[in-house]
Amino acid sequence: MRRILSVLLENEPGALSRIVGLFSQRAFNIDSLNVAPTDDPTLSRITISTFGDDQVLEQITKQVNKLVDVLKVSDLTERQHIERELALIKVLALTSRTRTEVARLSDIFHGNIVDVGKQVYTLAIHGKADKISAFIDALRNETDIVEVVRSGTLGIARGEKALSV
Amino acid sequence: MSTQDHYCGAQLLTKSLAELNVEFIFGYPGGSVLDIYDAIFQQDKVSHILVRHEQAATHMADGYTRATGKTGVVLATSGPGNTNCVTGIANAYMDSIPMVVLAGQVPSNLIGGDAFQETDIVGCSRPIVKHSFNCRDVNEIPNVLAKAFYLAETGRPGPVVIELPKDILNPNVKVPFHMDKTPHIRSYSPTVKGHGKQIRKAVESLVNAERLVIYSGGGIVLSDCSDTLTELVERLNAPCTNTLMGLGGISGLHPNFIGMLGMHGSVEANKAMANADVILALGARFDDRVTNKVEKFCPNATIIHVDIDPTSISKTVNAHIPIVGYADTVMKQILAKLDAIGHQPNSDNFAHWWQQIEQWRALNSFSYQTDAEKIKPQQVVEAIYKHTQGDAYITSDVGQHQMFAAQYYPFKEPRKWINSGGLGTMGFGFPAAMGVKLAFPEADVVCITGDGSIQMNIQELSTCLQYNLPVVIVSLNNRSLGMVRQWQDMLYDGRHSSSYMESLPDFVKLAEAYGHVGLRVDHPDQLDDAIKQALSMKNRLVFVDVLVDETEHVYPMQMRFGAIDDMWLRKGEKV
Secondary structure, three states: EEEEEEEEEEOOOHHHHHHHHHHHHOOOOOEEEEEEEOOOOEOOOOOEEEEEEEHHHHHHHHHHOOOEEEEEEEEEHOOOOOEEEEEEEEEEOHHHHHHHHHHHHHHHOEEEEEOOOOOEEEEEEEHHHHHHHHHHHHHHHHHEEEEEEEEOEEEEOOOOOOOOO | OOOOOOOOOOHHHHHHHHHHHOEEEEEEOOHHHHHHHHHHOOOOOOOOEHHHOOOHHHHHHHHHHHHHHHOOOEEEOHHHHHHHHHHHHHHHHHOOOOOEEEEOOOOOHOOOOOOOOOOOOHHHHHHOOOOEEEEEOOHHHHHHHHHHHHHHHHHOOEEEEEEEEEEOOOOOEEEOOOOOOOOOOOOOOOOOOOOOHHHOOOOOOHOOOOEEEEEEEEEHHHHHHHHHHHHHHHHHOOOOOEEEOOOOOOOOOOOOOEEEOOOOOOOHHHHHHOOOOEEEEEEOOOOOOHOEEEEOOOOOOOOEEEEOOHOOOOOOOOEEEEEEOOHHHHHHHHHHHHHOOOOOOOOOOHHHHEEEEEEEEOOOOOOOOOOOOEOHHHHHHHHHHHHHHHEEEEEEEHHHHHHHHHHHHHOOOOOOOOOOOOOHHHOOOHHHHHHHHHHHHOOOOOEEOOOOHHHOOHHHHHHHHHHOOEEEEEEEEEOOOOOHHHHHHOOOOOOOOOOOOOOOOHHHHHHOOOEEEEEEEOOHHHHHHHHHHHHHHOOOOEEEEEEEEEOOOOEEEEOOOOOOOOEEEEEOOEO
């Protein structure tokens, strides 16, 4: 089962490598990983999406929590939450028909054309992972995809509940 | 402020160690730590022990810690010095031994440039430390040390590595000393007290149990709560088994002690576990050398698991009543609850259960056949027990001799049995014995080893001469890697692939070459006198090379992939 873990940790050198290392040394899977400082520059927040049953997830959560740099760990999949992913997609846009189609698809999926070259368009889109995958598939039907870069999943709990110190 | 109150980084380091009551540093000098060595030279509060190989330094610190409870400190230079420490760090990590490793590093401006003797030791050691620090500023040194000791010693103990680039040790940069001895780390606060609701559930299970076993591990020894364990065992009149790491947690002579459990544990311990209806696990982690096949492990038992480390609970075996907390605190909570509900200590408790256990005990699973001409390794351990009256510190290496020591030497007290449990590190026993001897110069310290293990750190015979560390080394010399050979006998149709040690040195001459005393024993009639003589030479290191029967196997032994009590009692005979 797919899970999304949020981790609040000290924004210190080496903290990220400890988390990533822990996953590989204990044979846990990382599907995607996102990390950046929060509004508090001393804190980083990591969102990890992974696969595992309840027992595996319990071990992952406990092991991550045990790291000295880690302040809090929360399993977002347990509760109502919002998740987003960002993708930047470069496609061939050689003919006016392709350009129109790409622009139309971008409108439908609420994406943006963020760069226009002589032969390529670059699109930005954010949303849930399956929406982005659907957008990429739709584009592929119209033209050739040159390059795709997707962020990992970001997640946050709905409502009052917050992961903070 | 006068310049007297200012110190360079290297001096801050030695001053910090003194402030933290460190007696010894085990280490080896090199380019990146020469400033530290100069600072050590200029003070007399902390003694430095020069080893011959950094791995031995880590094991010495480890042995010192296991015997005293005080955190061992290691100092190594950048690159090969640090990588030589890795085995010892892993060993400490697996057995939860507090240790602080001061790892020299090339100057900050050279880090990452593949400089001479540069290794990313923080990266290398990341999976085997509790935490590590990249110390990057001279001013940070005292507080980083205080934090390192705090982390190493509290919660589930473990090794901490501090990387010290050479430039922050520079003798020309002087700053004031300031140390916060009670560091606060906001992301770190171990749970001390057990959850009240879980304690209630545990007590309910304990008083309603019909076939209870208390299974205790190294956690009891590390947290110095043997007295509380003994009180709890007596209060419930429960049978108690110890893991290899937990031996001495309750006296090996206590009537409620049913022996070590696990792969080479006693039949009564493993049978009791298999047939228990309630298991109280205290500071033990259900290691695979205990459980055998997890799917077949104690299917009918309610498992109460007390551990300081939440990750240990339900990691391999699902705990029905998980309790996170310090073993001592939780046991005292349980005792208080037993008082509160008016539970009376009663020697008739578990009368039927004890009858059953006595039947398993009667199988006498640690019996063995003697031989008029060949020395049995078990006899050697028994002779050591006889002549030390069980009062010595016993360190061991890893292999058959380790299991014989665990089986045939009843440990009366905690911290007297010092061996590499989790990692199984050959080469551990001898340097560990040296660490113990430094801490307790008057005590008998015996290293029980084998001809394979002793050669993994034999160079430390030189260190023993330098610092006058008269430990007794007893090698159960079977001209083979005994445990490997045993497995090859049992599982590989006797194909002894590389388990035979050809061209062994003459250990007697070797000991003499290093300035010590060597004794050879090759007949059962000589054994008693030789052990007695070795123990009587208080001021000389004695290496007793005992030629034992190489065909002897360690029994009992769990069968592969079986339940905890599926065991061979002896060759070809199932329990």
